[in-house]
Amino acid sequence: MDDARGRLHSDPFAWRHTKAGELVISRGGRVVMTLGGPRALRLVSALAACADDHSEQLLLAKATGHYKH
Numbered sequence: 001m002d003d004a005r006g007r008l009h010s011d012p013f014a015w016r017h018t019k020a021g022e023l024v025i026s027r028g029g030r031v032v033m034t035l036g037g038p039r040a041l042r043l044v045s046a047l048a049a050c051a052d053d054h055s056e057q058l059l060l061a062k063a064t065g066h067y068k069h
Contacts, residue, residue, distance in 0.1 A: 021036060022040055047060075
């Protein structure tokens with residue numbers, strides 16, 4: 001998967017891991033998705049293992065379903 005139009009660079013996703021164990025993913029200042037439980041833990045682990053920002057952005061896009069837009 002690649003970002004052919006450069007949208008992940010011009011309008012990147014942001015994420016934060018809350019004390020409650022939720023993963024809050026936002027883009028453009030708006031919350032796109034909130035994940036909890038095992039799915040949030042798997043994604044946080046994958047994000048921590050990312051080598052660069054681009055691969056992190058691709059993971060977040062895939063997790064939110066915004067990789068086709």
